Amino acid sequence: MKIKLTKETVFFPLGIVFIFAGIICNTWLLARFSPDGIFDFSTKLKIWIIEVFCIAVGFCLIKYRSSIKLPRYREILFSFVTFLLFILLFEGGLRVFYFIKHKTKESEMDFADYLGWESTPDNFWKREVKGYGEIKYSTTRYGFRVFGDVDSKKTKIFVIGDSFTQGTTVSDGETYYDYLRKSNEDIEIFTYACGGYGSLQEYMILDKYYDVIKPHVILWQFCSNDIINNDFDLESASFRNNNQMRRPYLQDGKIKWLYPKQKSGWLVQTSYLLRLLDIKMNILRAEKYGSIEDTLSNTHPLFIRAAKTTGEIMSSVKKRASDVPIVAFSTDKPTWLGDTYFEICEKNGIHYIPGIPEAMEEAKRNGIIIDYPPYDAHWNKIGHVIAGKIILKYFIENKFIHSSPVKIQWE
CATH class of the missing domain: 3.40.50.1110 (SGNH hydrolase)
Known part of the structure; x- marks a missing residue:
């Protein structure tokens, strides 16, 4: 069964994803940026900016989905693929980092x-x-x-x-x-x-x-x-x-x-x-x-x-x-x-x-x-x-x- 790519099938779920990311990013980023649980103002500011940005993008995608030109879904798809590639590069970078660390720094x-x-x-x-x-x-x-x-x-x-x-x-x-x-x-x-x-x-x-x-x-x-x-x-x-x-x-x-x-x-x-x-x-x-x-x-x-x-x-x-x-x-x-x-x-x-x-x-x-x-x-x-x-x-x-x-x- 083929799913037809329309404004509803592309922008509405994508908006939901952005809003969801904005809601949960606070916990995720706190854990990522502050392992000791102590959060300075600059860290909190970064989190607030990312949180507001994600929710705002998600809201705009849902509210104005009908006015977005349909061909732009390819650009959004490209952005999504780019994001996935970034995650994969991050994963690969961590593996390389720990491999080098293991080879160069003594571990117990x-x-x-x-x-x-x-x-x-x-x-x-x-x-x-x-x-x-x-x-x-x-x-x-x-x-x-x-x-x-x-x-x-x-x-x-x-x-x-x-x-x-x-x-x-x-x-x-x-x-x-x-x-x-x-x-x-x-x-x-x-x-x-x-x-x-x-x-x-x-x-x-x-x-x-x-x-x-x-x-x-x-x-x-x-x-x-x-x-x-x-x-x-x-x-x-x-x-x-x-x-x-x-x-x-x-x-x-x-x-x-x-x-x-x-x-x-x-x-x-x-x-x-x-x-x-x-x-x-x-x-x-x-x-x-x-x-x-x-x-x-x-x-x-x-x-x-x-x-x-x-x-x-x-x-x-x-x-x-x-x-x-x-x-x-x-x-x-x-x-x-x-x-x-x-x-x-x-x-x-x-x-x-x-x-x-x-x-x-x-x-x-x-x-x-x-x-x-x-x-x-x-x-x-x-x-x-x-x-x-x-x-x-x-x-x-x-x-x-x-x-x-x-x-x-x-x-």
């Missing part, structure tokens, strides 16, 4: 088919991190932040975690596990961590390198966002802890690789431009409207399912470790999380170190700076020392390592 992470993404091996960078000063960050083989001697006779501790353990806000030698090995001569450290990781990805790392390292103890770092990242629907619903990257999820006992987005996920996943806009819009939504974490509770159906999945993953962790003891701790403890991690660990025969989130809060109350929100909520060197002291004390008291007379001085 890289995409990976199996894990979703992984820590970049043999990496080094030195840069100023806002609030934290100059940071010197490096990784060694396989992307480990620290990879000790696998033939060592010392107590080999395999540390696994997410961005808190990756520690891009502290320099080499200043993490909590560095505190452990510098405080006790009986310790050999192996640390793999990657920002945004969920418990399943961390289990995959354990499974991959367990036989290489043959650890005597496994130190497992939790964060509250692990619960979010362990469930596809919960991460999809989150504006705050959605990593916008394809990752493995445990669903019905099977691993599935999915992109955590409930609407137009396939389109956003394949387009650099749409993904960039989507990420910025999520930041804006979280700032203006909050996220599911703000209303989450331990009775929420998605939380219950995510906690169950986390328990299943940690059961697999325990089986893979066999008789090797696992010691876990959490970096934070929001109200909605409660004692979930402790209960999961208790059920699976995993040791749990309490008190680290509380120690961080107490330090803040006493005026001690351990992080730098709103720039970053990850620990600085002092935060890592606080965590390191608590972990070391637990390890010695529970005889995972021998007490050591070694004394270290941290500036």
